[in-house]
Amino acid sequence: xxxxxxxxxxxxxxxxxxxxxxxxxxxxxxxxxxxxxxxxxxxxxxxxxxxxxxxxxxxxxxxxxxxxxxxxxxxxxxxxxxxxxxxxxxxxxxxxxxxxxxxxxxxxxxxxxxxxxxxxxxxxxxxxxxxxxxxxxxxxxxxxxxxxxxxxxxxxxxxxxxxxxxxxxxxxxxxxxxxxxxxxxxxxxxxxxxxxxxxxxxxxxxxxxxxxxxxxxxxxxxxxxxxxxxxxxxxxxxxxxxxxxxxxxxxxxxxxxxxxxxxxxxxxxxxxxxxxxxxxxxxxxxxxxxxxxxxxxxxx
Amino acid sequence: xxxxxxxxxxxxxxxxxxxxxxxxxxxxxxxxxxxxxxxxxxxxxxxxxxxxxxxxxxxxxxxxxxxxxxxxxxxxxxxxxxxxxxxxxxxxxxxxxxxxxxxxxxxxxxxxxxxxxxxxxxxxxxxxxxxxxxxxxxxxxxxxxxxxxxxxxxxxxxxxxxxxxxxxxxxxxxxxxxxxxxxxxxxxxxxxxxxxxxxxxxxxxxxxxxxxxxxxxxxxxxxxxxxxxxxxxxxxxxxxxxxxxxxxxxxxxxxxxxxxxxxxxxxxxxxxxxxxxxxxxxxxxxxxxxxxxxxxxxxxxxxxxxxxxxxx
Numbered sequence: 104x105x106x107x108x109x110x111x112x113x114x115x116x117x118x119x120x121x122x123x124x125x126x127x128x129x130x131x132x133x134x135x136x137x138x139x140x141x142x143x144x145x146x147x148x149x150x151x152x153x154x155x156x157x158x159x160x161x162x163x164x165x166x167x168x169x170x171x172x173x174x175x176x177x178x179x180x181x182x183x184x185x186x187x188x189x190x191x192x193x194x195x196x197x198x199x200x201x202x203x204x205x206x207x208x209x210x211x212x213x214x215x216x217x218x219x220x221x222x223x224x225x226x227x228x229x230x231x232x233x234x235x236x237x238x239x240x241x242x243x244x245x246x247x248x249x250x251x252x253x254x255x256x257x258x259x260x261x262x263x264x265x266x267x268x269x270x271x272x273x274x275x276x277x278x279x280x281x282x283x284x285x286x287x288x289x290x291x292x293x294x295x296x297x298x299x300x301x302x303x304x305x306x307x308x309x310x311x312x313x314x315x316x317x318x319x320x321x322x323x324x325x326x327x328x329x330x331x332x333x334x335x336x337x338x339x340x341x342x343x344x345x346x347x348x349x350x351x352x353x354x355x356x357x358x359x360x361x362x363x364x365x366x367x368x369x370x371x372x373x374x375x376x377x378x379x380x381x382x383x384x385x386x387x388x389x390x391x392x393x394x395x396x397x398x399x400x401x402x403x
Numbered sequence: 404x405x406x407x408x409x410x411x412x413x414x415x416x417x418x419x420x421x422x423x424x425x426x427x428x429x430x431x432x433x434x435x436x437x438x439x440x441x442x443x444x445x446x447x448x449x450x451x452x453x454x455x456x457x458x459x460x461x462x463x464x465x466x467x468x469x470x471x472x473x474x475x476x477x478x479x480x481x482x483x484x485x486x487x488x489x490x491x492x493x494x495x496x497x498x499x500x501x502x503x504x505x506x507x508x509x510x511x512x513x514x515x516x517x518x519x520x521x522x523x524x525x526x527x528x529x530x531x532x533x534x535x536x537x538x539x540x541x542x543x544x545x546x547x548x549x550x551x552x553x554x555x556x557x558x559x560x561x562x563x564x565x566x567x568x569x570x571x572x573x574x575x576x577x578x579x580x581x582x583x584x585x586x587x588x589x590x591x592x593x594x595x596x597x598x599x600x601x602x603x604x605x606x607x608x609x610x611x612x613x614x615x616x617x618x619x620x621x622x623x624x625x626x627x628x629x630x631x632x633x634x635x636x637x638x639x640x641x642x643x644x645x646x647x648x649x650x651x652x653x654x655x656x657x658x659x660x661x662x663x664x665x666x667x668x669x670x671x672x673x674x675x676x677x678x679x680x681x682x683x684x685x686x687x688x689x690x691x692x693x694x695x696x697x698x699x700x701x702x703x704x705x706x707x708x709x710x711x712x713x714x715x
Binding site: 138195198202204205208209210212213214215216217219220221223224332336339340343347373374376377379381384387388391392 | 511518526641645652684686
């Protein structure tokens with residue numbers, strides 16, 4: 104029973120983190136039709152930026168009010184999104200809309216390679232540690248198990264992010280416009296929607312979510328180069344499982360991957376590294392386009 | 404027409420093999436690695452002709468390399484011909500298992516599934532301490548039908564061997580590309596549904612392409628591990644596969660020689676940026692990749708065919 108509870112709690116924590124990273128990826132794919140490998144770089148940059156910013160916060164006397172470091176985390180993600188989102192979308196990606204999907208993956212792969220080195224140039228290759236925000240929330244006791252409170256804050260953040268994205272898309276005017284663009288960009292354009300601006304907004308929002316994922320993770324790990332390469336592949340698996348472009352799909356995908364990974368860690372540790380892809384392969388065998396994919400008419 | 408092709412193949416062999424006389428040691432190693440990787444990329448191009456791109460060709464590159472290494476370490480097998488034969492046979496079997504299953508997937512889903520398979524292998528190998536875990540394994544230099552060369556002789560022999568394999572594989576793939584199956588592949592790229600309605604089995608064609616690519620991947624992996632003397636799970640990591648896709652995109656799907664030219668270009672660009680910008684070689688590679696995508700969206704091969712008057 105304890106083992107079961109451990110698996111569920113660990114799985115939920117992992118799923119929460121995964122969801123924050125994946126929902127941005129699926130949003131960008133849904134609107135721009137680009138599977139963004141550079142999402143992993145944005146994640147890593149978010150982690151670095153927050154490590155720097157939180158470090159600076161405590162260096163500037165933040166000890167007096169340590170909870171302010173959470174604001175620093177989120178501010179870091181906003182900064183990354185505001186700087187890099189428009190830069191990448193306006194500066195590069197807009198020239199590739201409507202091109203072959205796989206070619207676009209390659210474009211973002213190139214961006215990924217470039218950003219990997221840019222990160223090393225800015226932050227060097229030594230690890231960064233910002234443990235303060237992690238220990239601030241104390242411990243949580245569930246039966247015989249102890250957890251760090253911060254882990255549950257990540258789950259809460261994931262739920263807030265999920266609700267925010269879902270409500271924005273389905274309950275606001277701007278969200279309806281975004282859905283219209285996802286459905287048919289050309290038709291929306293003729294109806295007077297500024298599609299370019301929607302693309303820019305969606306990409307920046309995606310970048311923010313990636314950076315937020317990184318920023319929230321930074322206190323839990325040591326921030327080192329190569330962080331993005333592992334994250335992006337797992338996030339891919341999540342959005343593919345859920346169906347590309349689907350927000351509920353990303354949530355289900357994150358849960359499936361999170362729980363199965365936690366189960367594997369506790370029951371079959373050898374399988375930890377590939378259980379994610381295994382789950383994805385199984386889902387794709389039965390649902391070739393993912394769980395929540397929209398059916399498309401084939402053109403002859 | 405066919406004997407013109409053989410003539411070209413013979414010329415290609417002579418020109419490439421001449422490299423063994425004029426190239427310095429470091430360049431010969433670089434070319435051998437580039438050609439070995441080119442074989443893997445040729446497999447990706449075979450699939451690309453049908454409109455699908457595998458993001459996990461490192462799977463076969465890695466299987467080929469590990470098969471050769473294990474055969475050498477466990478059974479003392481060192482003959483390069485036997486090693487090559489064995490690893491391509493293993494890759495053939497794996498390809499036959501997965502090929503028909505993957506043949507129904509397209510676009511991003513095909514890319515992600517192939518990626519998943521290679522990452523499963525990566526994960527497994529990293530955790531298996533019997534196979535060296537993430538440190539990998541070493542392999543002794545190969546022998547050639549009982550002849551065990553050393554130093555420059557070994558390099559030359561290995562280089563000539565990879566050139567021969569490249570020319571043979573390239574010629575065979577050209578013949579395949581021009582065959583009925585190969586042309587159906589091209590038609591599938593344009594419009595899959597139409598091909599189905601005309602009575603051809605797209606699924607069968609895709610499975611064949613995948614299987615050929617698997618064998619080519621195994622060949623490339625075997626030669627690469629023999630040239631390097633070492634294999635580790637990174638062979639199956641997604642960034643390795645990403646490089647193969649990069650070469651395939653750089654080459655385009657129209658020309659076979661372009662694949663190897665592209666592989667050599669990548670290897671040269673990488674070595675030189677490694678040398679001159681040791682901290683920013685990924686950055687240079689990324690910029691190079693972007694330039695290629697912008698200026699040559701159909702790859703190097705499109706330059707050749709444009710000169711021939713648009714014949715593809």
